[in-house]
Amino acid sequence: MKFSQTFRITLLALALGGASAASQAASDTIRVVTDPTFPPMEMTVDGKRTGFDIELTEALAQAMGKKIAWTDIDFKGLIPAVLSGRADAAMSAIYITDARKQAVDFTDPYYAGGLVVLTKSGGPIKTLKDLDGRRVTVQVGTKSVNYMQQHYPKVQRVEVEKNQEMFNLVDIGRADAAVTGKPAAKLFAQQNPGFTVLDEQITTEEYGIAVSKNEPGLTKDLNQALKTIQANGVYQRLVDKWFEGKK
Missing domain, CATH: 3.40.190.10 (Periplasmic binding protein-like II)
Known part of the structure; x- marks a missing residue:
């Protein structure tokens, strides 16, 4: 019995020591x-x-x-x-x-950063007011979804899973604009002639x-x-x- 108790105590000590090392x-x-x-x-x-x-x-x-x-x-x-x-x-x-x-x-x-509007150069969207009634794509799970719903209720939101999907929808004409973070929008516009980012930001955050x-x-x-x-x-x-x- 004494050996059994000692053995259990030893196993417990080893287990605790291993847990401590892992921690x-x-x-x-x-x-x-x-x-x-x-x-x-x-x-x-x-x-x-x-x-x-x-x-x-x-x-x-x-x-x-x-x-x-x-x-x-x-x-x-x-x-x-x-x-x-x-x-x-x-x-x-x-x-x-x-x-x-x-x-x-x-x-x-x-x-x-902040939320900005990416759209086609020469398109109908020149100012934030021009978003009303337009198809605007946003990424699920980001602030842009609720923000557009609350502050731009006339916008037709097109929600997608990935940032690149937003850009693709604007490119093929299934959306008039994308609302996303400034760094990503600016970089995409620089790398893809024919796109522009509105100077007027939606938010600064x-x-x-x-x-x-x-x-x-x-x-x-x-x-x-x-x-x-x-x-x-x-x-x-x-x-x-x-x-x-x-x-």
């Missing part, structure tokens, strides 16, 4: 979800993730002495992944909004990293890392790389 290993890795379909913020090139958000996150992790474990999911699933505990954070050109702040915490803003409310320490550490790379010039080099000539 320590996990603490060195930040699990981050993204939807890499929104260039130049995040995208997949030759099978590898790249873009401003991706390189910024890796730079933050390096400043923290951590590693990033990436998982790709649709944009609409980013916040739910953080809420369910499947991810520690979400980095995917996510606007900081009051509604989202009720579900997750956000880091300090890391870049200013800021991007942040969404973090689980159960990990306030992670939010604090990310904010400190952001200050570090802003001070040492790494942040500005990334901005120059991804946005110079793209604004």
Whole structure:
């Protein structure tokens, strides 16, 4: 009986020790979800993730002495992944909004963007007022859906899953315009003659990293890392790389 108790205690100690080691290993890795379909913020090139958000996150992790474990999911699933505990954070050109702040915490803003209108050059849409009655495509799960519904009720919304789908619909004439984030719209217009982005923006907003409310320490550490790379010039080099000539 004494041997049996000792054996059970030993097994328990080994199990606890293993769990502790696994926990320590996990603490060195930040699990981050993204939807890499929104260039130049995040995208997949030759099978590898790249873009401003991706390189910024890796730079933050390096400043923290951590590693990033990436998982790709649709944009609409980013916040739910953080809420369910499947991810520690979400980095995917996510606007900081009051509604989202009720579900997750956000880091300090890391870049200013906003919703803009992408349309065909020489087309009927010259100002925001021209959107009324037109077919406007938006991406499911983004702020543009509710914003257009509330502020542009006369617009015929065409909702799609991916950012590129919006651009394709405008290109083939199944939508008159796309409402999306400024960086992606500007980049697409530059790379595709015949498209333009209206000078008048729909909104001006800021991007942040969404973090689980159960990990306030992670939010604090990310904010400190952001200050570090802003001070040492790494942040500005990334901005120059991804946005110079793209604004």
